[in-house]
Amino acid sequence: MSEIVKVSIDGIPVEVAPGTTILNAARQIGGDVVPPAMCYYSKLEGSGGKCRTCLVKVSKGSEKDPRPMPKLVASCRTTVMDGMEVQNITSPEVIEARKGIVEMLLINHPLDCPVCDQAGECSLQDLAYEHGAAKTRYEFERRKFERVDIGDKIQLHMTRCILCYRCVFVADQITDHRIHGILNRGDHSEISTYIHQAVDNDFSGNVIDVCPVGALTDKTFRFKNRVWFTKPVEAHRDCDKCCGKVTLWYKGEDVLRVTGRKDAYGEVEEFICNTCRFEQKKTADWVIEGPRNVSNDSVISSNHYGSLNLPPVVKKNLALQESNKEQLERFTRL
Template structure:
């Protein structure tokens, strides 16, 4: 620590800190445009000028390191005049767009000019004009407003890992450009909107819809992937106008993916508003009483062993638990997850994941802890598209140096180098037995992790893969070597509450050719539906997607933005809760409430009158670690009694759950989003132009 003096106030800061950081620690606000805490220092704007004793002129505080005994002044006449001059130069070519600019009310240039700028300008020359760039369907550009802070360039290069943005020209001809005529091809592109200190980069879907002072903000969480990014939803009336990131250092920092940021319009399209029953081949609107009576009638017609319930990827823990208890009271024990419901040998429906040993199904290395590992092996997973902000952390670790990323499965483009070992499950066996060159490399590492994707466990050899990877990671020095990366927001909660069936119940091998089946789809829209006239599908969901089009009975439910205090677990096992943005539309209800009323009508009433009572039961009977919020469960290894992985392993290529082809349509909300549809089209055209 070294001592410096800021406006005659003594402050101790770490050696190597900048003057800007020292001022921030002392509580002194320094204006800036180009500086950002998570980006490299550029020193472009000169707005952060301060006076340093014995320096002949003001210095840029963001680029000047502190020295012992340095005396810094931030509010002298020289500093004020320097900042006023900087703003005068920045406004030479800046257009007078404030009344029509989307950034109005949230513009750093506007705010700082009001505080530090002059009331007149000495320049009378014509302002220059710059041609707008086409960055794709998400980011709108008005490049005449650009002040060349290069935040967007540094973000694209350092955080997103794509070389799409840069500066061309020199002097007054300098422009921010894409070099070649192409879109900003990144799943994180929307973050440049938040970074831009002026109105040069704004949101296309949000353009000209509202002013910042007209909207109401609600802090909640995102369900587009398993990360549980913290977000802020801005609404006016009953319409979502935009979604912004909310700072959470342990999860998403201050970034969110484009899918999180722009898929919100899907919440307003293709919604289910009223209960419906299929009559004479057509779905007709009915009352809740009639719809629930019809469900009970169907329950009386089908055998218990032929009744199955499937949970979707965005169902909250409370609804999942109430579903299980409702089915249990009826004597039905077949409850599955949508992507594994007919996978007889799927590990996600095995006893290994039902023993509350969270080590078996969590990302055991914390998300911030990913920045400390020295080696990472991916097995059948693509973090760039399955959990974008996890990939961002791994890229940050790569930029620090001395980091090796390897993968088994399809070749991956993760925005940083990846050593592709092959696409053969037998490679895992070779590494575990020390017969592969990568084994020697792993033996020398101090902090290595293995990350598995849940798509891996749809395979027949899933049990062998699971046991084999556990055996391999036990030999690594790091306790948190074994890591699961789910692609679904709800799955961690289902596993923690222990509500999925074990593999022995699955042995009847329900498939898409099954007959005489009563199927309850609880928010499941990615279900391979058995098509047969003898089957009946009861759909509880919020969108008219694949399952709704085949349903015999539809019970409309609330989306995650329409639920208050519903529980979801992150891939780290951390509990998070939704907040009510606005009420469910028309007759839609929350899933657990529908099942509660259904149980009462069936004379098998569940003992719940409120969500708090459901949460209390979960805490006492299912998992004490889900509540209170933010608490982590201490993970412990599950001892393998009889490792049989050698007999299970077979030569079978791997695939991944999500890639660049289906990234924008991974759930029903994305598939209903017009903005996501535009992204798919732009991605296709961009890929086509690259091939030529």
């Protein structure tokens, strides 16, 4: 097999290493052709394939075998072949299937975003905003669970869970003995720890970061603030357990919470330890690096950093641009 595999995704050619998945090839292109992923997490071995939001159509299998694949495939678990042609947003079939899956994910979701701590940085919220219907067709009672504390710092609210299994993989891959998993099956399956044991590990807090929805929340941050009112700042400290590189979320002078640094796909760059996450909540504990760059699309960036989006009226009117000159320059500098 050659060193480089050529594939095209929505007609955009890209060269990747053999063994890359379609999703990762699409991420190398970036932009709109990247399929959404709710369960895949590149740092977790064995994750992916479950939520089915990343389904794509393979219209040409490979150079050797040009037959299309009979079904839509999960792009996070399908490796590319040389000459493969993939359709994501150019295929109406894929868009239709994705809409269906978003609807399925939402039928048992409580939609309690107004009181959910994850709101504003929730993958399901973004996904539903992009692909979901305005109104549900589900007319039955949604499933409900009691809230459970997993350890003294993490709360599990199973009602919101979309069963992506990411936290199961985190717990499996960081602890020696398995205590965190799925109980029951079908739509009453439930993430749980075996007989209410606590997940007791220095890195257990990462289940909060990997959770794409608000099912696992930080008890030290619960109901403290909305994420878009807090200001993310990059900071680091010398930590003997982890890399110590984190994002601090400020409200005024106070650090309200500490998380890992999440990239454009909501994945943390490096896992951080519980000491950094839960104990170190004073500015004096950290070396501040600077403001975190938050994507323009995110609600968190509103009123904070990034470039100033000029109101259309200012763009047209030179006089208005002149009068706002000082402010404009400040944003250009930032």
